Amino acid sequence: MDDQELINVGRSIAQDLDGILGDGAAEVRPRLVELLDRAEAGEPVRADLVALLAAHEELRRAVRGRLTGDQQYRLFDALPGDPEPQLPPRYVCPQGDQEWYRFDAGEAVPRCSHHDVPFVPC
Numbered sequence: 001m002d003d004q005e006l007i008n009v010g011r012s013i014a015q016d017l018d019g020i021l022g023d024g025a026a027e028v029r030p031r032l033v034e035l036l037d038r039a040e041a042g043e044p045v046r047a048d049l050v051a052l053l054a055a056h057e058e059l060r061r062a063v064r065g066r067l068t069g070d071q072q073y074r075l076f077d078a079l080p081g082d083p084e085p086q087l088p089p090r091y092v093c094p095q096g097d098q099e100w101y102r103f104d105a106g107e108a109v110p111r112c113s114h115h116d117v118p119f120v121p122c
């Protein structure tokens, strides 16, 4: 799923947030809207957006429901061999300053932009 697809899904969820989260919507909405605006402005907030969308079971379900076919498998499912798909696999800089979520098994794990070392799974 590319950034634009992620934004589209996020916008759709933002519109329906009351129905998805009920009372919890008020807490999530400002952050979600902010991240979507920043993503559309080209800021590198993809990891933050994914983390937010992965933080609630209801949101994960809502994201899945908005994807089709291949994408549905690829978004929040664990990598092959992982028994319990729940959160996207999380990677961190060994120095602890950055994190990244792999929500597509075909995605290459990036390097920390500060330390120039590969992220490690955690």
Ligand SMILES: [Zn+2]
Pocket (backbone or CB within 6 Å): 093, 094, 095, 096, 097, 098, 112, 113, 114, 115, 116
């Ligand atoms: Zn780092």
